[in-house]
Amino acid sequence: MTGMSETTMDVLVIGAGITGVSAALELAEAGHRVEIIDAYGPAAMASGWTLAGVRQSGRHPAELPLARAAVALWGDLDEKLGAQTGYRRSGNLRLARNDSEAATIRALVDDQSRAGLDLTFLSDLKDAREIAPALSDRIVAASFCPTDGHADPVATVEAFARRAEGLGARLSFGERVIRLEADGAGIARVVTDRRTITPGAVLLAAGILVNDLVAPLGHQIPLRRPMVTVLRSAACAPLLSPVLGVANADMAARQEINGRFRVTSGAEDWPGDIVETNGRPVIHPRMRAIRETIEKVSSVLPAFAEAELAEVWAGALDLTPDALPVIDRLPGLDNLVVAAGFSGHGFGIGPVTGAIAARLLRGIDPGHDIQPFRFDRFAAHTAAHAPLTLHG
Ligand SMILES: Cc1cc2nc3c(=O)[nH]c(=O)nc-3n(C[C@H](O)[C@H](O)[C@H](O)COP(=O)(O)OP(=O)(O)OC[C@H]3O[C@@H](n4cnc5c(N)ncnc54)[C@H](O)[C@@H]3O)c2cc1C
Known part of the structure; x- marks a missing residue:
């Protein structure tokens, strides 16, 4: 932002995995009113199932700068979150x-x-x-x-969620989003199994279930699971x-x-x-x-x-054809950012990718080249999926 103050948004973050909670914290820190909603609770799916390696080695060139930035962040995360993430930079x-x-x-x-x-x-x-x-x-x-390492994934996700809550974020766990309803400009309503929400903006970090919510809007991330x-x-x-x-x-x-x-x-x-x-x-x-x-x-x-x-x-895992995530707005939906498709290595970079997604939603510089993570790169997709690289 150049001198202008940011307008406060009501942001609904769908998914309390590492991506959603780190995005939520970035948004809460920037003064937005945030609600995190999850069908189960923090780290219920991939962010709890994970090995939780925090790795730069073996990363795709597009992800390497994010992984390096993440390793720098992880070093101070316990202090920032006021909780133990169990992070060790032990190689x-x-x-x-x-x-x-x-x-x-x-x-x-x-x-x-x-x-x-x-x-x-x-x-x-x-x-x-x-x-x-x-x-x-x-x-x-x-x-x-x-400089690679590992962390405790459940403790990390809970620490992000609690820190965001401490800054005013509302945590709604055990509540499932059933559908997103769009009008001409973006998402107008979010229907859950309990209520209908009219958020100002939506950050969708639903992991392997992302297409359940975007497919009815006419979009699809080509995922193998x-x-x-x-x-x-x-x-x-x-x-x-x-x-x-x-x-x-x-x-x-x-x-x-x-x-x-x-x-x-x-x-x-x-x-x-x-x-x-x-x-x-x-x-x-x-x-x-x-x-x-x-x-x-x-x-x-x-x-x-x-x-x-x-x-x-x-x-x-939410494996995309090139094993890189989608962090982008979907066409015609200005108030929705999707961050998913982390292809088996989204935990270590979560503190950075969540922040990137949040900045995209805020309309400010995401701080990294996010061209490789565009949604529309799969528009003409016919190629086979990239091989999986699970190495912690
Ligand atoms: C076995 C395994 C090993 C891995 N090893 C590593 C590793 O060593 N290093 C690494 O960096 N990465 C690793 N990964 C990948 C990493 O764990 C994931 O990329 C990362 O946790 C994804 O986080 P996320 O927040 O995007 O998704 P998730 O953690 O899956 O979070 C999505 C959340 O959305 C919620 N949700 C979905 N749909 C709805 C809905 N309709 N309504 C409400 N809530 C909804 C879910 O309940 C879930 O909590 C591994 C993954 C697995 C499975």
Whole structure:
């Protein structure tokens, strides 16, 4: 804004995942009247199902500046939010289990080092074990990004939501938006399972369910929604500080600061069924995926096989054709910004992407090049989906 004061809006943020709550805080800080509405509660879907790696390494060039800005923000987030996010900047180790994976990782290191990222190629097991002594002898090489890390996703989302609430935002949880109703200029009414709201502006951060609300308006983000299996152990002695990924993204692992291992499978087809259990959305993982995930993780981190299994769940991803999000207004809907399609890596960048979406809604400079995140880039979409890169 250049000298002019911003007009205060009544903004309805749909979705209390990391994207919605960080956007809500940015809007509340700017003095807007904000309501966050979620069918369940904070971090009920991807932002709770996630591995919660905070990663710059392996990012698409369009996302790398956002990831770097996010890492800078994460360092001060506990202070800003007045709560513990569990963030640790303890690195990301991407493992090669054979020569072909080593070549893939070497190329990635060359590429991203040229882009200015502090990423090192570790050419043998000995070097990798200096970062993670618990690795098995299956590892032949790795990359290491010391400024990557991880956080507690539920604590983070709750901290954003509470901070926004402290600045006057209203939290409406357990309330589902049924439809958005448009008039000539934008969204005129939002109908929930309890009431009809007439917001000044709407920020839609509904994750895998985004198309349920935009399709009736004649729009669609081309999404595939694969599922990923997640296992969490009981607390173990500290053994692993960086997040572990692998070259082909068929597993990732980290040890939470409370000692629990939290590990993920690769992605597989999801039939699309969500079961509501105790008021939360649940996706049931397959037995085979659980077995394979235990085998894959144990083969690189043998101690995992001896840990006690405490929890298992599955999560679904909102995967776009180029694995980049949509952060944009939809055509003809001036008071609506959509932020979705984070393609399995939207947690770490959430503090930045939420702020970008909020600034777009406010009509001010988003602070980053958001051309790659335009909604209309899929207008002539025919190509196959980009491969998924789940590496924490
Ligand atoms: C298994 C797994 C591992 C992952 N690992 C990583 C990782 O290591 N690092 C990383 O950066 N990212 C990772 N991701 C991706 C990351 O978690 C997501 O990109 C991110 O959490 C998306 O946040 P969001 O706020 O956009 O969506 P969500 O967190 O899904 O939030 C959307 C919210 O909208 C609500 N909602 C939807 N429809 C409605 C409606 N009609 N009415 C009211 N509310 C509605 C939902 O209840 C939900 O709470 C992973 C994801 C998964 C599933």
